Amino acid sequence: MNAILTNPLRVGLRQERVISPQCIVIFGASGDLTHRKLIPALFELFRQRRLPSEFAVLGCARRPWSDEEFRSRMATALGEEVRNHQSAWEQFASCLFYEPVDLEQPEHVVRLGQRLEVIDRLKATRGNRTFYLSVSPAFYGSGCRSLAAAGLLADPSRSRVVIEKPFGRDYGSAQQLNKVVGTCAQESQIFRIDHYLGKETVQNILVLRFANAIFEPIWNRNYIANVQITAAETVGVEERAGYYESSGALRDMVQNHLTQMLALTTMEAPGRFDPEAIRNEKAKVLQAARLADEQEPWNCCVRGQYSSGGSQARPMSGYRQEPGVNTNSTTETYVAMKLFINNWRWQGVPFYLRTGKRLPKRMSEVVLTFREAPVHLFDAAGGSPTANQLILRIQPDEGAGFLFEVKAPGSGMRSRPVDMHFSYDESFGEPSDEGYVRLLADAMLGDPTLFTRSDEVEAAWRLYTPLLELIDDSPWQLPIHPYESGTWGPGASDNLLANDGLMWRRP
Amino acid sequence: MAPQLTLQAPLELPPTEVSPYLTQLWSQGLQGATGAATFTLVVWEPAWLEQHLIRTGRCDGPITGLVNEERLEAARLAVSECGLPFSTAPMAPDLAWALGQLGGEHQAQDLRGQFVSGAISAHMPRRLITLAATLADNHPLETMVAAYCPLPEEGGTGGACGDVVVLKGGMGALHQGLALISPLVGNDLPCWVWWNGSLDEAPEMLSALAPIPRRLMVDSSLGTPRRCLDLLVERIGAGQAVNDLNWLRLRSWRESLAMVFDPPGRRDALNHVVQLDIDVEGNHPVKGLLLAAWIADRLGWHLENSFVIPTGEASGDGFGAEFQRTDGESVRFRLMPVPVGVPKAHPGALVGLRLICAPAERPPLCVILCSESGGCMRLESGGMASMELAEEVVPLPNESEEMEVARLLGGGHDTTNPLLAAAVPLAAKLLAH
Numbered sequence A: 001m002n003a004i005l006t007n008p009l010r011v012g013l014r015q016e017r018v019i020s021p022q023c024i025v026i027f028g029a030s031g032d033l034t035h036r037k038l039i040p041a042l043f044e045l046f047r048q049r050r051l052p053s054e055f056a057v058l059g060c061a062r063r064p065w066s067d068e069e070f071r072s073r074m075a076t077a078l079g080e081e082v083r084n085h086q087s088a089w090e091q092f093a094s095c096l097f098y099e100p101v102d103l104e105q106p107e108h109v110v111r112l113g114q115r116l117e118v119i120d121r122l123k124a125t126r127g128n129r130t131f132y133l134s135v136s137p138a139f140y141g142s143g144c145r146s147l148a149a150a151g152l153l154a155d156p157s158r159s160r161v162v163i164e165k166p167f168g169r170d171y172g173s174a175q176q177l178n179k180v181v182g183t184c185a186q187e188s189q190i191f192r193i194d195h196y197l198g199k200e201t202v203q204n205i206l207v208l209r210f211a212n213a214i215f216e217p218i219w220n221r222n223y224i225a226n227v228q229i230t231a232a233e234t235v236g237v238e239e240r241a242g243y244y245e246s247s248g249a250l251r252d253m254v255q256n257h258l259t260q261m262l263a264l265t266t267m268e269a270p271g272r273f274d275p276e277a278i279r280n281e282k283a284k285v286l287q288a289a290r291l292a293d294e295q296e297p298w299n300c301c302v303r304g305q306y307s308s309g310g311s312q313a314r315p316m317s318g319y320r321q322e323p324g325v326n327t328n329s330t331t332e333t334y335v336a337m338k339l340f341i342n343n344w345r346w347q348g349v350p351f352y353l354r355t356g357k358r359l360p361k362r363m364s365e366v367v368l369t370f371r372e373a374p375v376h377l378f379d380a381a382g383g384s385p386t387a388n389q390l391i392l393r394i395q396p397d398e399g400a401g402f403l404f405e406v407k408a409p410g411s412g413m414r415s416r417p418v419d420m421h422f423s424y425d426e427s428f429g430e431p432s433d434e435g436y437v438r439l440l441a442d443a444m445l446g447d448p449t450l451f452t453r454s455d456e457v458e459a460a461w462r463l464y465t466p467l468l469e470l471i472d473d474s475p476w477q478l479p480i481h482p483y484e485s486g487t488w489g490p491g492a493s494d495n496l497l498a499n500d501g502l503m504w505r506r507p
Numbered sequence B: 001m002a003p004q005l006t007l008q009a010p011l012e013l014p015p016t017e018v019s020p021y022l023t024q025l026w027s028q029g030l031q032g033a034t035g036a037a038t039f040t041l042v043v044w045e046p047a048w049l050e051q052h053l054i055r056t057g058r059c060d061g062p063i064t065g066l067v068n069e070e071r072l073e074a075a076r077l078a079v080s081e082c083g084l085p086f087s088t089a090p091m092a093p094d095l096a097w098a099l100g101q102l103g104g105e106h107q108a109q110d111l112r113g114q115f116v117s118g119a120i121s122a123h124m125p126r127r128l129i130t131l132a133a134t135l136a137d138n139h140p141l142e143t144m145v146a147a148y149c150p151l152p153e154e155g156g157t158g159g160a161c162g163d164v165v166v167l168k169g170g171m172g173a174l175h176q177g178l179a180l181i182s183p184l185v186g187n188d189l190p191c192w193v194w195w196n197g198s199l200d201e202a203p204e205m206l207s208a209l210a211p212i213p214r215r216l217m218v219d220s221s222l223g224t225p226r227r228c229l230d231l232l233v234e235r236i237g238a239g240q241a242v243n244d245l246n247w248l249r250l251r252s253w254r255e256s257l258a259m260v261f262d263p264p265g266r267r268d269a270l271n272h273v274v275q276l277d278i279d280v281e282g283n284h285p286v287k288g289l290l291l292a293a294w295i296a297d298r299l300g301w302h303l304e305n306s307f308v309i310p311t312g313e314a315s316g317d318g319f320g321a322e323f324q325r326t327d328g329e330s331v332r333f334r335l336m337p338v339p340v341g342v343p344k345a346h347p348g349a350l351v352g353l354r355l356i357c358a359p360a361e362r363p364p365l366c367v368i369l370c371s372e373s374g375g376c377m378r379l380e381s382g383g384m385a386s387m388e389l390a391e392e393v394v395p396l397p398n399e400s401e402e403m404e405v406a407r408l409l410g411g412g413h414d415t416t417n418p419l420l421a422a423a424v425p426l427a428a429k430l431l432a433h
């Protein structure tokens, strides 16, 4: 069969919202994120013709590069991408500029303002600007201050600031940072990135819930017995030990990505599809979320750290043996916990969250397990009937599955579970954009729906405060359980569910 | 968004004083405001239909240049009074011409160029130049200027403002006024030219207003099909950034068709198309031909021949063609005009599309797309019992002309959309003589 890989009729139809003429200013232009994610995402947008011709990228960092040097370094970093689209790259590269800026030197930022005016004239970018802070979190506050002091954030309709993760390292520092940022710009100008929200399948949670009438009536404590949210990685800490040692799984994954999935899964229906309406509901549900045992958090949370593992052919070193990691490190690479949401919809339904590195499989999913049928009329092939489960697969093999009982063929009335399966690939077959493509486009469009608002960030940090305090003040109460690399985390995490008569879903 | 009137009452100036006045206005810092560094928009705004509807007493003034439901309704009623076929679209230049033959001397205030659609003003044009042709050919040149600042609720902050220049007069007077345009446009900012009228009229005016690199916006549903397509071919070939509102209105059809083939299991059928039929309203095939050309281009078909299919009816002739697929098999294409009771605003709106695919070892697939507003009985009839049927209803676009234009202005592109650039030459060949 002569298969057509992409849908030839789809080309050029993807997104209709147009990005206005503007200049995107990237602080940290010489850093890792810029050449790994941001410039590739902007180049992708360019190739999809979603960028206007009145467009410029101004890279900024301390090192004294020239425009030419910035362009050629980006070309080298993008490698294959550039070689495959040489002429597009040449056009795109002519929109790339560089200005040496030390964010801590106010006069540098003033000079930046002057450079931007030159670019506005050169490229007719209309004074529209998106500032992207891809620098160390230590500069988020001071960076905003310098931008504000130079008058670059004065016009809320034409300037925006994108702030990378992590936003704060606990409730107090997040509050403090929000305060600083709030004095520099209006909330509508601030775009806090959580790249999980850029994933098509995470956004699909909203569509699945609120575009279908059949789910909402059963999406509550009367029908749902428990919810599991998993984000599993197979990789270890890789080259990020420096950052990870001071962060750990709770800060790196749970507070942001897992919490966002939790919020989208549990929020009330917004009145309309409007950024503020959606973010109001997300903030509200996070404010209602609590650790299952706030007084004695060790009862509802398990921390782990990977030790060596793998096979003789492919041995995997333990976390403490990784380069850059303290040999006595107590940083968790795995965390599992139980939460409740104290509102009418979710009272009493346990939510189990887990994430870890060096697990057997890379996958993220949300699993809603429904209550069992009240009376068991039939024999089940597996002993007792399996509860219905709705599985939202975030990655890989993006899609959804629904597990329900059917009659097993043969005489008699035995039931067995089957899986009804929806796959993005089978239905749409188009690879979806990398999260940064969507998020950069949205930020430049000024659409904050997929960005985290100040109250959301604070509510997320507040939720985990008892755990963070415990880890800082008396870590022995929340001990680190070692687990072998390539397994599903420490046994203690299984016990967390076993105590409730449950098991983690083995994907 | 409601249209917005300029804040300042426009000032009438002798033509020679317009440029010096504006230079002086901005150099003296208009109440601390700066000129928005955005773009210049030049609009050819004859509004013949509206002028004649008002002159013949079918509508009240003022003349604004904006098309609204009330104007369209009056135009629909006028179609039968003028003895035109029912399928005549209210925006069809034929109707304005026929109205022009009727008597009537009603006068109205002429506010063309002073009404700025909210969607457009939200992009803060630096300068909006309107050429307002009057019905009276001997009307002398009048020039007016006004500064404006977008209202805060439209994203304006009062900081960056623009100005509005209106040139009004008979054709002769406007030709004489052309000399004013270049200095007003300048070279610093991108310039868009919106030809908001029939492509048949005033070709020298169009040439003078829209040289490269100005970006051109036209509507290929307005004007004789041959002239519309030839102009697109010529301008795109010359490297101008051309935007066609008629093409943009095809978006929902393209989206609906693409949707049918999103599931990878359906994709293979696209390799086996044997027949493509398109039905259009009335006597204007351009939109349908653009759609066919887009499909042919995306699927890599080669045009073998094209021909006219005479119908002998007032609704006009059909067009046929044979294509060759990449595997050498042939595809039959037919575009037929169908009469409709209530035509959409623009000539040649699509009624339906049928695509028949015959993969080797599978049942044939028949895709039918039907306009939301009409039936497509002709395409649904006959011989499809053994086929897998995929039928979709295509939603009507619900955006005004100004919103489409605003979208173009907002997402400035200085090149022609490559899909349009590929479809236009092919559509021109499909329009057989």
Ligand SMILES: NC(=O)c1ccc[n+]([C@@H]2O[C@H](COP(=O)([O-])OP(=O)(O)OC[C@H]3O[C@@H](n4cnc5c(N)ncnc54)[C@H](OP(=O)(O)O)[C@@H]3O)[C@@H](O)[C@H]2O)c1
Pocket (backbone or CB within 6 Å): A027, A028, A029, A030, A031, A032, A033, A034, A060, A061, A062, A063, A101, A102, A103, A104, A133, A134, A135, A136, A137, A139, A164, A165, A166
């Ligand atoms: N990399 C990732 O995958 C990833 C993922 C999620 C979030 N993030 C977040 O994204 C941000 C950037 O990450 P990264 O990995 O790209 O960091 P990185 O490689 O360390 O880059 C930091 C950048 O900041 C610049 N810089 C340092 N001090 C500066 C100053 N005073 N003024 C202006 N620029 C300064 C550096 O360039 P000079 O030395 O030339 O000044 C460099 O370009 C961080 O906040 C990180 O948490 C990164």
